[in-house]
Amino acid sequence: MSAIGELSTMTRRKGPMTKEEKKANGRDNKAAYIFLLPWLVGLVAITVGPMLMSLYLSFTDYNLLQPPEWVGLDNFVRMFGDARLHNSLRVTFTYVLVGVPLQLAVALLIALVLDKGLRGLPFYRSIFYLPSLLGGSVAVAILWKQIFGTTGLVNQVLAMVGIEGPGWISDPSTALGSIILLHVWTFGAPMIIFLAGLRQIPNMYYEAAEVDGATTLQRFWRITLPLLSPIIFFNLVLQIIGSFPSFTQAFIVSGGNGGPSDSTMFFTLYLYQKGFGQFDMGYASAMAWVLLVIIGVFTAINFIASKYWVFYDD
Amino acid sequence: MPAQPKGEAVALATTGAPRRTKRRLRASALVAATAAAVLALTACGGGSEAKSADGKVELRFAWWGGDKRAQVTQAAIAAFEAENPNIKIKPEYGDWSGYWDKLATQVAANDAPDIIQMDEKYITEYSTRGALLDLSKYKIDTSKLDAAALDAGKSEKGLTGIAAGINAATILANPAVFKAAGVALPDDKTWTWEDFERISAEVTAKSPKGTYGAAAYGTDEASLGVWLRQNGKSLYTDDGKLGFEPSDIAQWWSFLKELSEKKAVPSASEVVEAEAAPLDQSGLATGKNGLAFWWSNQLPALEKAAGGELQILRFPSKTGKAADAKLWYKASQFWSASSRTKHPEETAKFIDFLTNNVKAGEALLADRGVYPNSDVRDAIAPKLAKADVKVVTFIDQIKGELGDAPAAPPKGAGAIQEIVKRYTSEVLFNRLSTDEAGKKAVDEMKSAIS
Numbered sequence: 001m002s003a004i005g006e007l008s009t010m011t012r013r014k015g016p017m018t019k020e021e022k023k024a025n026g027r028d029n030k031a032a033y034i035f036l037l038p039w040l041v042g043l044v045a046i047t048v049g050p051m052l053m054s055l056y057l058s059f060t061d062y063n064l065l066q067p068p069e070w071v072g073l074d075n076f077v078r079m080f081g082d083a084r085l086h087n088s089l090r091v092t093f094t095y096v097l098v099g100v101p102l103q104l105a106v107a108l109l110i111a112l113v114l115d116k117g118l119r120g121l122p123f124y125r126s127i128f129y130l131p132s133l134l135g136g137s138v139a140v141a142i143l144w145k146q147i148f149g150t151t152g153l154v155n156q157v158l159a160m161v162g163i164e165g166p167g168w169i170s171d172p173s174t175a176l177g178s179i180i181l182l183h184v185w186t187f188g189a190p191m192i193i194f195l196a197g198l199r200q201i202p203n204m205y206y207e208a209a210e211v212d213g214a215t216t217l218q219r220f221w222r223i224t225l226p227l228l229s230p231i232i233f234f235n236l237v238l239q240i241i242g243s244f245p246s247f248t249q250a251f252i253v254s255g256g257n258g259g260p261s262d263s264t265m266f267f268t269l270y271l272y273q274k275g276f277g278q279f280d281m282g283y284a285s286a287m288a289w290v291l292l293v294i295i296g297v298f299t300a301i302n303f304i305a306s307k308y309w310v311f312y313d314d
Numbered sequence: 315m316p317a318q319p320k321g322e323a324v325a326l327a328t329t330g331a332p333r334r335t336k337r338r339l340r341a342s343a344l345v346a347a348t349a350a351a352v353l354a355l356t357a358c359g360g361g362s363e364a365k366s367a368d369g370k371v372e373l374r375f376a377w378w379g380g381d382k383r384a385q386v387t388q389a390a391i392a393a394f395e396a397e398n399p400n401i402k403i404k405p406e407y408g409d410w411s412g413y414w415d416k417l418a419t420q421v422a423a424n425d426a427p428d429i430i431q432m433d434e435k436y437i438t439e440y441s442t443r444g445a446l447l448d449l450s451k452y453k454i455d456t457s458k459l460d461a462a463a464l465d466a467g468k469s470e471k472g473l474t475g476i477a478a479g480i481n482a483a484t485i486l487a488n489p490a491v492f493k494a495a496g497v498a499l500p501d502d503k504t505w506t507w508e509d510f511e512r513i514s515a516e517v518t519a520k521s522p523k524g525t526y527g528a529a530a531y532g533t534d535e536a537s538l539g540v541w542l543r544q545n546g547k548s549l550y551t552d553d554g555k556l557g558f559e560p561s562d563i564a565q566w567w568s569f570l571k572e573l574s575e576k577k578a579v580p581s582a583s584e585v586v587e588a589e590a591a592p593l594d595q596s597g598l599a600t601g602k603n604g605l606a607f608w609w610s611n612q613l614p615a616l617e618k619a620a621g622g623e624l625q626i627l628r629f630p631s632k633t634g635k636a637a638d639a640k641l642w643y644k645a646s647q648f649w650s651a652s653s654r655t656k657h658p659e660e661t662a663k664f665i666d667f668l669t670n671n672v673k674a675g676e677a678l679l680a681d682r683g684v685y686p687n688s689d690v691r692d693a694i695a696p697k698l699a700k701a702d703v704k705v706v707t708f709i710d711q712i713k714g715e716l717g718d719a720p721a722a723p724p725k726g727a728g729a730i731q732e733i734v735k736r737y738t739s740e741v742l743f744n745r746l747s748t749d750e751a752g753k754k755a756v757d758e759m760k761s762a763i764s
Binding site for chain 2: 063064065066149150151166167169170171172254255256257259260261262273276277278279281
């Protein structure tokens with residue numbers, strides 16, 4: 001049993017509390033809330049408040065300069081006829097549905113290699129984790145832009161073997177792929193979680209399987225994958241939720257316009273353009289809520305589907 | 315196993331929270347919410363407090379532009395503060411693209427800067443929505459301004475902007491690129507678009523790989539405006555509609571495709587990359603383009619970046635006559651003020667200083683275009699650097715050749731550049747035919763400015 005399990009049994013009480021205990025408990029709680037106050041203030045002031053505001057704005061025509069005007073469902077209705085919005089959904093779905101599985105596959109692969117008991121494991125772990133820390137940053141997006149430019153590093157290497165590469169970032173057919181690659185490259189966070197999961201799989205299963213003459217591949221399919229499935233599920237949920245609202249990479253790599261030809265126009269980037277570039281904040285707010293619903297639906301699907309493939313060993 | 319049954323986690327969260335403490339929880343939440351509200355209120359109050367501790371009036375002044383502009387503007391601010399010790403000007407400046415996002419947000423948050431550098435693409439948007447101050451109601455001397463420059467800042471809401479400088483759309487040439495290719499610079503008084511194509515293609519052919527005769531147009535609407543004017547159309551009409559048909563813009567793109575096929579301009583990918591480059595890394599400044607489309611006031615900054623001399627050329631025309639190039643004087647930028655400024659008098663005083671005071675002129679010189687105030691223009695003439703003189707001379711030279719003043723960009727015109735840019739790349743990458751792009755672009759533009 002893990003630490004959290006033990007903790008919960010320890011704190012679970014039998015029978016009602018005495019008066020003194022209740023009093024002490026209340027004092028404790030009060031102290032806790034006082035310590036939580038800075039966080040609570042932040043939550044209300046910079047998360048819940050603006051969220052409610054944006055919910056209200058999504059039903060209005062709001063151009064930032066004049067007071068919002070109530071228009072009911074108008075913004076949502078307009079979305080059906082907005083071809084650029086449909087395109088941005090296509091781009092975002094491609095990014096999530098290709099990028100996330102690919103990233104998890106790479107993360108699992110590297111975790112499997114590192115789990116083999118490499119010498120200097122902490123070192124490699126840190127090295128592989130590094131991109132995760134940097135990947136979402138503006139600096140790396142700029143670097144990416146340089147590396148994949150027409151005269152960037154990638155094309156210079158290709159030129160050595162006589163291939164004239166395209167402008168990866170500036171060609172509509174490869175631009176999104178380059179950004180997905182950037183996402184895959186930030187596999188460090190799920191890798192660390194996979195690594196921890198692999199460590200939890202008891203060795204006896206493998207030993208037993210080996211005695212029975214199972215091949216490496218069989219051991220992977222029959223032991224590692226099923227026992228790791230809760231971790232895969234966890235990573236999948238987390239990454240999907242995290243990938244839908246991606247913004248920074250596309251914003252920097254495309255210079256803020258989702259180009260070339262809207263090929264990297266992420267949903268959030270279009271939202272930003274609508275709200276701040278075209279003075280259509282009501283519509284942008286409505287888009288934000290649509291994104292929330294999309295993420296909610298995907299997460300729900302994930303949880304429902306998990307019943308069929310996630311295996312809890314207890 | 316690391317995965318926990320969900321029940322346990324819930325148990326953990328709820329144990330030790332009996333009913334009484336729940337009530338307390340609610341009370342604490344209330345306290346927290348109040349604290350948050352108070353914090354938010356004080357934060358707002360702090361932002362709009364415009365008098366500093368020593369009783370000085372503090373004004374915020376926002377502009378877009380690069381390092382050079384920041385330097386000269388700071389010098390002008392210092393000159394103003396020396397004359398007006400009770401007013402303090404706080405500068406806020408940044409890039410063109412970020413500038414507009416920030417300004418829109420600031421205005422929405424009731425936190426707009428007092429003095430705002432405005433562009434013609436956005437001035438109607440802001441003024442019709444009541445965000446800009448009618449400057450004619452305050453003490454600003456406009457008697458020395460050129461009439462055309464003054465009119466450009468007038469709208470239905472009064473005088474909401476005062477021209478900061480006069481500009482013209484130009485083609486800048488990098489003589490070093492021409493010299494290296496062994497091609498003579500074109501004569502801009504007689505050249506046609508065919509000459510432009512031929513000369514550019516020749517420069518590309520005789521230059522090392524990666525260097526092109528000309529930069530591609532199509533990354534903003536200014537060059538489209540010139541093209542339309544030469545064909546008897548215009549970007550906008552006086553009543554705020556689009557002044558052209560899908561076929562007009564399709565024609566413009568067809569010629570661009572022709573230029574691209576003859577390699578007179580860079581490849582589609584290179585064009586997209588060039589769009590994102592800042593001024594000092596532009597193809598003209600780095601010697602990768604022989605010709606490029608810029609505003610006249612950008613020459614000094616570009617020369618500095620290029621590390622060599624550049625030459626200003628008129629646009630080519632259809633006929634080879636300079637008068638048919640149909641150029642015009644544009645207000646490079648406007649000085650506008652927030653309608654919600656707490657200190658309209660002081661704000662007006664500063665704008666008056668920028669417009670009419672020779673000291674401001676001596677600091678700003680020609681960075682924002684040729685000074686629209688004729689007195690200041692004459693007074694600072696001896697102080698101008700060589701590059702500035704070139705700009706002023708060019709603006710003087712074309713005076714007799716100008717076409718009619720174009721209609722002011724209507725509300726929503728800020729979105730046009732992005733539409734032009736996007737469909738230009740659709741065309742260059744052969745994803746849309748020029749006709750399709752023309753139709754779609756015009757549809758989008760119409761809905762943007764309606």
